[in-house]
Amino acid sequence: MSLRIDFGIEGGFAALPGLAKPLRIDCADLSKEEAARIEALVRRADIFHLRLPAHVASIPDARTYTIGVDDGSQHRRLRVEEPIADDAMRELVAELRGHAARLRRAGTS
Amino acid sequence: MRRDPFPRHRHRCGCCPIVPPELLRRIAQNGTKPQREAALATLATDHSLRFARATAQLLGGPARRITLAAAEFVPYRTIFDAGHREALPGKAVRVEGQRAPRDVEVNEAYDGLGATFAFYADVYDRNSIDDAGMPLDASVHYGVRYDNAFWNGRQMVFGDGDGEIFNRFTASLDVIGHELTHGVTADEANLVYLGQAGALNESISDAFGSLVKQYKLGQTAAEADWLIGEGLFTRRVKGVALRSMKAPGTAFDDPVLGKDDQPATMKGYVHTTADNGGVHTNSGIPNHAFYLTAIALGGHAWEVAGRIWYETLRDRRLKANATFRQFAVLTVTTAAQGFGAAEGKAVAAAWQGVGIDASMGSRRLARRGDRGAP
Known part of the structure; x- marks a missing residue:
């Protein structure tokens, strides 16, 4: 089964309800190259076993990303706050941000 | 000319022996070559307050501001x-x-x-x-x-x-003013970025962000647009800005972004765990109170309304976990003691306009007669 990811963006400079609502990114709907890239980033970020750092204090206007990943046998839901220290996670979030923006655009065009 | 009701005083943190950047610049200009290089490196690479304090100690700088x-x-x-x-x-x-x-x-x-x-x-x-x-x-x-x-x-x-x-x-100039004001707030009341204190933190940044723009443009409260982030949206977005202090909840309504859901009054207060307890949503309430205050007092908003908010932010009675009402009470007290009864009443009426009764607590604070600022 291909990966399915629910991705939402909270906060940032403004509350934008449309971006906060999680959006489904299904790798089955992506091109082979795009799906392979996301799957590789999810593996690199070690999503299913990752231990997130303890929450200390939020940075004004920084964003929190809600990420739910399901590969058919495992599910993990994370809240990832900026700034993101882990390189792999930062890269994954940037990739998901791009896909989410394209999907939102396509959904309203 | 009106007497300054709030004579200059230093901020309330008494912990800070620091080398001012001016001193570093003088070293960069007049010191020996190693001193110049060290000062330039300091100025160029790390300007944080902590580093400045450490530098002060290393250089044997002045033990007071x-x-x-x-x-x-x-x-x-x-x-x-x-x-x-x-x-x-x-x-x-x-x-x-x-x-x-x-x-x-x-x-x-x-x-x-x-x-x-x-x-x-x-x-x-x-x-x-x-x-x-x-x-x-x-x-x-x-x-x-x-x-x-x-x-x-x-x-x-x-x-x-x-x-x-x-x-x-x-x-957007008000966005820049907003962000730098987060630094001012952290240096003064250090309002926690959660719930009502977090929404106050956001609102203070919006208020002074807007005032930075109004000051630059020389606008009165009545002339200002009271928008935050005007010009940030592309032409594809149905919206004029990210927030409106004049009419919270009306800044955008777009198929992708959704609808601006900022409340203008306590009746619309949003209980949520998202966005640190809705700091960017519920900030609409104190934002609107500031707008109502500025309009009621008239003139340039930075002169009286802004000054009241600024002195309240600096007031040592303002706690890091302050609620809207606690902040409101302090603004009313600051207005009445710093400017006069009419200004105090105007501020109380503005808070009343967003559903917060600040008059009772402010009378109690005023009776105690103490001033929070050092």
Whole structure:
């Protein structure tokens, strides 16, 4: 089964309800190259076993990303706050941000 | 001319022996070669308050803050290019006094920091974010198509926008004023970024962000647009700005972004765990109270309404976990004691207008007769 990811963006400079609502990114709907890239980033970020750092204090206007990943046998839901220290996670979030923006655009065009 | 009701006083943190950037600049100009190099490296690489304090100790600097007259305050700005990476600060591309390079974002950030510094110095006699000459740093071109701006506790960070929803974040002066005011708030009341205190933190940034723009444009309260982030949206978005202090909940209504859900009064207060308890949503309530105060008092909003909010932020009775009502009570007390009964009543009426009764607590505080500011 291909990966399915629910991705939402909270906060940032403004509350934008449309971006906060999680959006489904299904790798089955992506091109082979795009799906392979996301799957590789999810593996690199070690999503299913990752231990997130303890929450200390939020940075004004920084964003929190809600990420739910399901590969058919495992599910993990994370809240990832900026700034993101882990390189792999930062890269994954940037990739998901791009896909989410394209999907939102396509959904309203 | 009205007597200044709030004579100059230093901020309430009494912990700060620091070397002002001016001293570092003098060393950079007049010291020995190693001293010059060390001072330049300090100015260019790490302007954080903590580092400045450590530097002061190393150099055997003065054991007290150096008090300068407002006319002597000078900004020290450094703009970094993050090179589309998410590592800070990036490469220094324009420092104070250098000519403008051919980079719109760099120059907008430089000018916006300058306008915000000038606003706080001229209007509130405040010497930068920490009232002790803290250099102002900003990184532009952060991340790839990154559509946000934030204050990380040491510097400002600007994305270029994604070009679809957001333009570059340096385009809006009130956004720059907003971010730097987060630094001022952290230095004064240090309001926690959660729930009502977090929404107050946001609202204070919006209020002073808007005032920075109004001051730059010379607008009265009645002339100002009271919008936050006007010009940030691309033409594809159905909206005029990110927030409206005049009419919270009306700034945008767009198929992708959804509808602006800021409440204007306590009746619409949103209980949520998202966004640190809705800090960017419920800030609409104190935002609107500030707007109502400014309109009621008239004239240039930075002179009386802004001064009341500024002195309240500096009041040692304002706790880090303050509620809307506790903040409101302090603003009413500050207005009545600093300006007069009419101003106190106007502020109380503004809070009443958003569903917060601040009159009872303020009378009790006034009877005690103490002033919070040191």
